[in-house]
Amino acid sequence: MACLPRAGGVRGVRAGRFALLLVLLAALSGLACGQVPAAVAAVAATPASAPPQDEATVRIYSRKIATFRAPFLGIQPPGRASRAQEAIEDLLEAGGPGVVTVRKEPQGNVVLVDGAFALILTPEDVDPLRPDKLDATTQATVAALSRAINETHEARDQGRLLRAVGFSLIATALFAFLAWAVVRLRGALSARIGDLLAQAAQRARGAGQPLWEATRPHAIGQWLVRAASWVLLVALAYEWLVFVLQQFPATRVWGEQLGLLVLRLLEQLGGNMLRALPDLLVAAIIFLLARALVAAVRPIFDRAEKGQSGPTWLDHDLAAPTRRLVSVGIWIFAVVMAYPYLPGSQSEAFKGMSVLIGLMITLGGSSLIGQAFSGVILLYGRVLRVGEYIRVGGNEGTVLSLALFTTRIRTGMGEEVTLPNSxxxxxxxxxxxxxxxxxxxxxxxxxxxxxxxPWRQVHAILLEAAGRTEGICAEPAARVFQTALSDFYVEYRLVCQATPQRPLARAELMHLLNANVLDVFNEHGVQIMSPHYFSDPAGAKVVPPGDPYAAPSRRPPASSASAESVPTHAAAAARPPTSP
Structure with a gap:
């Protein structure tokens, strides 16, 4: 039986493993006798029905050599990888020249190192997700194994190691010098850029005032320079680390992977951006159409707001809020239509963020939505209008603005109050x-x-006070009402109309009206006092006989009707008022 010779002097070789390799090589060599030994047949027959296991990878110095994806002769991929790695390590320890060759056999391609068996690749070991053939996979394995052998020889060469240490020290010193220079230049650049931004802010003045505070440009300059310096320091540290790792065989793979990390990331980002360009173009067209539609309907509402022309159903005070609502509706529709074309819209992260935003709006936006609906009701229900004088609870004043969420009023004392629409x-x-x-x-x-x-006298006094007050309208005329007949007194209410000329008109008008009421009552000797009794008075508290028309009231002509009507203006004090 002929077999491939193994290099002598290999340490740690067990007899069983050596025998198994001899049997395996004998089965692959295709001996002249054409018969497979009984041991190989037995090994191949017994575990053939065992289920396949996961793939396993052979690594030398962290470098991927080969990947086994199928069992061979009953040995699962993890066992094949373990045996192949032990065989390669033994061959590397032998210290041979490290020549890698390939021999094709019916079962697959056998990879040899210095003529000794290292591993075997079968057609089932080819990655099914890639179009590579067995020969291409074998060539990649040979290249990786040859590089690992060269790195092994380099690791045993002290001269090369010392040279790598020297290069690393030089790179470290250069990195330290550049980092020091960046830190030193950061202060000078911060001041320079701050001065440039301050000069630009002085040139771009709005309404005679600088757009920024005096210290703001310097703060922005410092932030920009600090951010740029950190980016530069991180880039220098990255290049230094990649260079140092690639100097040593044991860490060269890590350096190569780290060096390709950024390039692969940029390549992936660039590819994703290129693939997303058509969808981004569609989304941009949708947003441009929405902007054009908003610009097209804006003049219609502007003309209606100015009272020039417009829809007959749209008042000028509703034109501005209606325009905003229509614009918001158009943009919401555009966002909904463009959503499927946005990059990442179908990703799980984007969907989760959408659900989170919806949940936040549902839990925390109920009051906001209530405010908005209240504003819509106030606007289109014509409850209030700008310029009207209202009282809401304990606040009263002229309506300055009516928005979707709040309403601003100016009180008679000149205070501006913002009321939520709800x-x-x-x-x-x-x-x-x-x-x-x-x-x-x-x-x-x-x-x-x-x-x-006498109530007629009180009526005449109040009407005369209204007639003396500047700002009270002559038409419609003022009126006086007895609003209550209490236990000890009668309550009178003077109601008149005024035209506001200034923000403080109502407060000043109330001051003048009350002052005139006091003066007229004093002129006619009538006390403004609400009596309260603790016991019955000596005489009845009634109007004395023969005195129902005390000044300034006057008795009506005999031809007038017996039922007197309420006088309507202070100028009518010359004619006697009538009862309501």
Whole structure:
């Protein structure tokens, strides 16, 4: 029986393993007798029915030599990889020239090192996901094994190791010098770039004022230089580490993989970007169409807002919010249509982020959505309008703006109050401007007078006070009402209309009206006092007989109807008022 000779002097060879290799080589050599030894036949027949195991890889100095994907002669891939690695290590320890050759056999390609058996590759070991043939896989294995053998010889050469150490020290010194230079230059560049940004900010002034604070450009310059320096330091450290790792045989594979990491990452990113360009083009076209549509409908709402022309159903005060709602609707529709074309939209991460955003809106956006719907109801329900004078709860003033989420009003004292729309919708709103004739608002004040004062006199006094007040409209005329007949007094309410001219008009108008009420009551000797009794008075608290028309009221003509009507203006004090 002929067999391949093995290099002498191999240490740690067990007798059983050596015998198995002899049997295996005898079976592959195709002896002249044409018969397979009984031992090989027995080994091949027994475990043939065993299920195949996972693939296994042979590595020398962390370098991939070959990958076994199928059993051979009953030996599973992990066993084949273990035996092949032991055989190669033994051959490398023998210290031969390391010549790698290939011999083709019916069962596969046998790889030899210095004429000794190293491993065998079968057609089943070829990666089924790649179009490589057995010969191409064998050539890749031979190249990797030859490189591993050369690295083994290099690792045993002290001269080469010392040269690698020297190159590494030189690279380390160069890296340290460059890092020091980057750190030193960072301070000077920060100041220089900060000065340039400050000069640019001084040139680009808005409304006579600088766009940035004096310290902001320097802070931005420092941040930019610091970020650039860190990027440069990381790049230098990366190149230094790759260079040093590639100097030594034991770490050369790591250096090669690390060196290709960034290139592969950039290649992957570039490929993904190129593949995503058609979808990005479609998404860009959708967004451009949406922008064009928004620009097309904007002039229609602008004309309606200015009162020039527009849809008959759209008031000028609803044009701006309607335009915003239409624009938001168009953009939302565009986002929905462009979503499938966005890169990564079908990935699990993108879907998870969409679910997270939806959950956040559902849990935390209920109040925001409620505010928005309240604003829509206020806008299109015509509850309020800009310029109207309203009272909501304890706040009253002129409506300055009515937005989707909040409403701003200016009080009579000149204070600006922002009210959430949901608060307005949940409270009773009193509108003093909706029922007036023309521009303006309703002004009212109340007094309580005892029962011993003629009501006609009180009416005339209040109307005269309204007539003296500048800003009270003559038309429609002021009116006085008895709103309550309490236990000890009568409550009178003066209601009139005023036209606002300034933001403080209502506060000043109320001040002037109350001042005139006090003056007129004092002029006619009538006390503004609400009596309270702890015991019955000596006499009845009634109007004295013969004095129902105390000044400034006057008795009506005899021809007038017996049922008196309420006087309507202070200028009518010359004619007697009538009862309501």
């Amino acid at each position: 608060v307005i919708l949940a409270n009773v709103t009193v509108n003093y401007s909706r029922t007036v004739q023309g521009a303006g608002f309703i002004v009212d004040t109340s007094v309580t007078i005892g029962y011993d004062t």
